[in-house]
Amino acid sequence: MPATKLSKTAAHDNASRVFDLDAMSLREFNQALHKLTPGSNETAWEALNPKGNHSVAVGVDQPVTIDVRGSVGYYCGGMNDGAAITVHGSAGPGVGENMMSGSITIKGDASQYAGATGRGGLLVIEGNASSRCGISMKGIDIVVHGNIGHMSAFMAQSGNLVVLGDAGDALGDSIYEARLFVRGKVESLGADCIAKEMRAEHLDLLQGLLDRAGVTGVKPAEFKRYGSARTLYNFNIDNADAY
C-alpha cells in the first residue's frame, strides 16, 4: 500500500479514506474522524502504521468503519459511539474503554482493562485478553475467543462478558448485575461472585452474543454462567471478612 498522506484507494469495496500515521499526526486522524457529521458519505476509514500509538480512533461518534492495519497502544477506540473499528493486530491497555455503542474487533490479543467501564456496543477479542477485562463494565458486551486474566469483571455493573477459553483468578470480584459466561476453567471466583443456573433465557442471550461476534461451532450449553450473589449490596458488618 503506498504511504500516501491522504488518499482514496480502490483496494476496498467502498473507497476508503486512508491515513498513514507515519506521515501525519494522530491528532489529525482523530480530528478528521470527529468532523464527520451524520449522513457523511465518508463511511470507510483506514489507518496505516499505527505502530503501537495510543488513543487511535478515540471519541468517534458516527457509524463509520475504521480498519487499523497493525497493533495499537492504550485506549484504542476509547469512548467509541457508533463506529465499527477493527484492529488488524493486537491492542494495548484499555481498548474500547467506556464504549457507548458500535463495535470493536481485535484480531490479535488485548492487554489489561479491555472494555473498561463500557456502556454499550460489542467488543470482540479474537485472541486472549489480559487482566481486568471488563472491569467496571456498565452495559457493554464483550466476547473473548481465548482466555482472560485475573480480576476480570471487577465491580462489573451491567452487560455481558463471554469467554470461550479460561478465566483467571478472582473473576467477578464485587460484581453487581453483569452476566459472565465462561466456557473453560475459572481459576477462582472473587468476592460475592457465584456460579448461577443457566436458564433458557441465558442460552438464548448467549447464542445471540455468539452470533453477533461471529463465533461458530460453539454451543451455549458448553458455558457456565456466573454473577452476583448480591450479599454485599447493602453493608452488613458480618460480611466484613468477605472483602
Next chain:
Amino acid sequence: MTYRNPPTTPRKSATFDDYTLSEIRRAAATGIYDIRGAGAKRKLPHFDDLLFLGASISRYPLEGYRERCDTSVVLGSRHAKKPIELKIPITIAGMSFGSLSGPAKEALGRGATLSGTSTTTGDGGMTEEERGHSKMLVYQYLPSRYGMNPRDLRRADAIEVVVGQGAKPGGGGMLLGQKISDRVAEMRTLPKGIDQRSASRHPDWTGPDDLEIKILELREITDWEKPIYVKVGGARPYYDTALAVKSGADVVVVDGMQGGTAATQEVFIENVGQPTLACIRPAVQALQDLGMHRKVQLIVSGGIRNGADVAKALALGVDAVSIGTAALVALGDNDPRWEAEYNELGTTAGAYDDWHEGRDPAGITTQDPELMKRVDPIAAGRRLANYLKVMTLEAQTIARACGKNSLHNLEPEDLVALTIEAAAMAGVPLAGTNWIPGKNGF
C-alpha cells in the same frame, strides 16, 4: 459527725474524652464504623494561624474603594485551546448529584455563574440542572466513571481527573441505599436501593506514566480544547503536584483534609491526609522547581471560609481556591432554622454531618422529594453569589492594604505566622521574629 477527707473534683480523661467514650459505646452497640461527611473536625493548623502585615513605611497601600485590585485568573493555558477565564479566584468544588439534590446542584450553578466562576460535577455524572445553569462547568473524571460519556465530556468547559480528595486520600465514594433513587440509580447504572461504594482506583490506568496516556486520550477525544485538571488529596503534595505536571495537567487541584463534603469513615477523615495549610507550600515548591509556577495553575481547597483564607492561600502561591462545605452553608446547610429537625436526628445545627443518609432537613444533601423542595435554587444561588462577592471583597481589602493591585500579587513576604507549626508549614516567619522553622538550618 464523721470527718470525710476532702474529695477531688471528678476528672475526665483528656485521652478518653466524652466524644471518644461515646464513639466506643456506639461501636460496641452497632458493630460498624461511623460514616459521615464534613471533613476533619479536629483542631488543625490553619489559615487562622497566619496574619497579614499590611502596609508600612516601606510598603504603601492602595485606596480601599478607589484603586483597582484585579481578581481574575485564567486556568488551563498550558495546553488547552479554550482555557477557563474566571472573574474571581474562588471556584465551586466537585459534589455529586446523588449526594446533592438536583435543585442544590442548580443553585450552585446559578451562584457560580452570577459570580463569574466555575462549578464542578461529582461522582454521579452531569445533570441538566447544573449544565444548564453553569456558564463554566468542570466535569470530573472519577474512578467510578458513573455517567461518563463523550457527549458530556465535550460539553464540559474543563475536565478534572480525580485521583483523590482531601476527606479520604485513597478512599472511594460512598452513597447509602436510601439515596439511590430511580434517577440516581439510572445515572450510575446500579440497582436502586443498594449501598453504593465507588472505586478508589481508576479502572484503566495506574501510576503517572499511565496517567499521561489517559490525559492524552481525553485531549484527543475533546480535540485539545478543554483544560485538564488533576485533583489529588492532600497526601504527598510535592510529589503529586510534580507528577501531575509531568503527566500533562493544565491545572493541579490539591484538597486538604478539611475538605469535606464526601462521606466516609470518621476514622479515615480524621487520620488520613494532611491539613490544607501543610499542602500549599510543597505544591507551590514543586511547581517552582519545575519552572511551572503560574504556567500550570494550582487550586487549593479544604476549609476555605472567608476572604482572608482566600488571600492567604493566594499569598502562598496558589492561583485559585475551591469551596465545598462553605458553599453548602451559603445555600442553607446546617441552618438553625431547622434546629427542631436536627434535634430529632440526634444532632444540632452546625454539627449535622450525616449528609450521606439523605435526611438533610435543609433539603440539600438528599434525594427525598419533599425535603428537596426546601431549596429554592434561585434564592439559594443568589445567597451563594452574595457570599462569593463578600469573600472577594474581603480578599481585595487585604490585598489593597498590602499594596497589591491584583490578588495574585500577594506573596509570602506579606505573611507571618502565630504558631511555630504554622510558620513551618507555610514557610513564613513566626510573628515577631525572622525565624522560619526548617529554613537556614534551624
